[in-house]
Every structure is written in structure tokens, then in C-alpha cells.
Amino acid sequence: MKKQKEKNKNSTRELMGITEITDYSLVTPYGELVYFIIHPTNISVLSESSVSSRIYALMTVLKGIAEIEMLCLNSKENFDDNKEYLKKxxxxxxxxxxxxxxxxxxxxxxxxxxxxxxxREFLIIxxxxxxxxxxxxxxxxxxxKSLKDQGFTARRADNSDIKRILGVYFEQNVTTDRYENFDGERWVVLGDR
Structure with missing residues (x-):
């Protein structure tokens, strides 16, 4: 019973295995994760040789980085439940x-x-x-610099980007403009007693 009460007191970050969200990373017990957001290229309009050169450019980047992980997120909403409701x-x-x-x-x-x-959002971690x-x-x-030299539009994710990525990954929430550090943070007025 005591263990259950302690478990209920865990924060959302603890439940997700996150120690801290810094200005440029996500700190976990398994290492600090830094995200690079790569803006996708519409390859359906490129020639076969252009697609091959994009693949080669990505391969060049990947060969130069040992500790790399990749993630692709759907940064769109799913309306299937709404459409099913309307149909009914x-x-x-x-x-x-x-x-x-x-x-x-x-x-x-x-x-x-x-x-x-x-x-879509493509992330190199x-x-x-x-x-x-x-x-x-x-x-x-x-x-x-390596990503940009190979022709990718990329940037390092900041604190708000990381929160948005977590929101999309865990909740499929793509509509929130600003994520709070603490639930209800937007309602706190500092200096008001």
C-alpha cells in the first residue's frame, strides 16, 4: 500500500524516464539526448538522380556520427474518430x-x-x-554544420521544441502552442499576494 502511494506521487517526467529538460537537451538516466530537427524534402518531385544524391548525403552524415539515433514523427492530427462519428x-x-x-x-x-x-518531422538524436x-x-x-553542408535544412531543437516533440510522441498533440513546465503554470501570477 505504501509503495502504491509513492508510485502515485511520481511526476510525469519520472514516469517517462526524464530527469530534466534543458535549453538544448533531454536528460535521462541513459544519457543526455540532443535533437536535430531536419525539415523534409519532397522527394516525389525530384528526379531519380536527385533522390540518389539525397540518400548519399544522408549516408555521409550518418557515417560521420557514431552516437546517432533517428526518429520520424507524424506532426499532424488524426481525424478518423471524428469522421467515423460524422458518418454515424x-x-x-x-x-x-x-x-x-x-x-x-x-x-x-x-x-x-x-x-x-x-x-512529418525527422529527428536525428x-x-x-x-x-x-x-x-x-x-x-x-x-x-x-555537417547536416547543413550536405544540403539538409536542420537546426538543433531548443527547450520548447523538445516539449513539443514529447507532446507529439506521447500524446499526438500537435495543436498546443506552448507547453508548460508545470500543470497550471499559465495561471500563476508572480508577485501577486
Missing amino acids: RMEEEENPIIRKLLMQDSTNLDRMQVQMATA IRLKNEKESDVFPYLSRIE
């Missing part, structure tokens, strides 16, 4: 005007989903282990 409502609805409005809503959701279908603090930033800068 259309079948039940007797009023033709309401049925037409429901059909328009469904069509609008389809249109939104098609527009966001290519909303560097797991830092026991690196000296003085060596970390030059190392990360070399990685970022």
Missing part, C-alpha cells in the same frame, strides 16, 4: 439539411487531412554520455 450521425439524421451539413464537415476534415498528410561540458557544444556544432 449522417446515417442517423433524418433532416436532409443537417445531413448535408454533416457531409460538408466530413469533406472539410478530409481536405484538412490531405493538406497535412506530408506533415545524439545521445551524449560522459562528455566534458567544454566538448559538447563544439561537437554539436560540427554535427549541425
Whole structure:
């Protein structure tokens, strides 16, 4: 019973295995994770030789970094439950005007989903282990420069990017503009007694 009470007191970060979110990384018991966000290229419009050169460029980057991990996230919303609900409502609805409005809503959701279908985020993750603090930033800068030299639009994720990535990964939440450090943080007024 005591163990259960202690377990209920764990923070969300502890449950996810996160020690800290810094200005540039996610600290876990298994190392410090630094994320580089790579903006995707629409390869469907490239020639075969251009696609091959993009693959070779990525291979060149990957060969130069030993501690690399990759992650691809859908940074789009899924409207399947909403569309299923609208479909069910259309079948039940007797009023033709309401049925037409429901059909328009469904069509609008389809249109939104098609527009966001290519909303992907590609992340290169560097797991830092026991690196000296003085060596970390030059190392990360070399990685970022290597990505850019190979023609990738990339940048190192900051604190707000990391929170958004966690929100998308764990909750599929792509609509929140700003993530709080603590639940209800936006309602706290400092200096007001």
C-alpha cells in the first residue's frame, strides 16, 4: 500500500524516464539526448538522380556520427474518430439539411487531412554520455554544420521544441502552442499576494 502511494506521487517526467529538460537537451538516466530537427524534402518531385544524391548525403552524415539515433514523427492530427462519428450521425439524421451539413464537415476534415498528410518531422538524436561540458557544444556544432553542408535544412531543437516533440510522441498533440513546465503554470501570477 505504501509503495502504491509513492508510485502515485511520481511526476510525469519520472514516469517517462526524464530527469530534466534543458535549453538544448533531454536528460535521462541513459544519457543526455540532443535533437536535430531536419525539415523534409519532397522527394516525389525530384528526379531519380536527385533522390540518389539525397540518400548519399544522408549516408555521409550518418557515417560521420557514431552516437546517432533517428526518429520520424507524424506532426499532424488524426481525424478518423471524428469522421467515423460524422458518418454515424449522417446515417442517423433524418433532416436532409443537417445531413448535408454533416457531409460538408466530413469533406472539410478530409481536405484538412490531405493538406497535412506530408506533415512529418525527422529527428536525428545524439545521445551524449560522459562528455566534458567544454566538448559538447563544439561537437554539436560540427554535427549541425555537417547536416547543413550536405544540403539538409536542420537546426538543433531548443527547450520548447523538445516539449513539443514529447507532446507529439506521447500524446499526438500537435495543436498546443506552448507547453508548460508545470500543470497550471499559465495561471500563476508572480508577485501577486
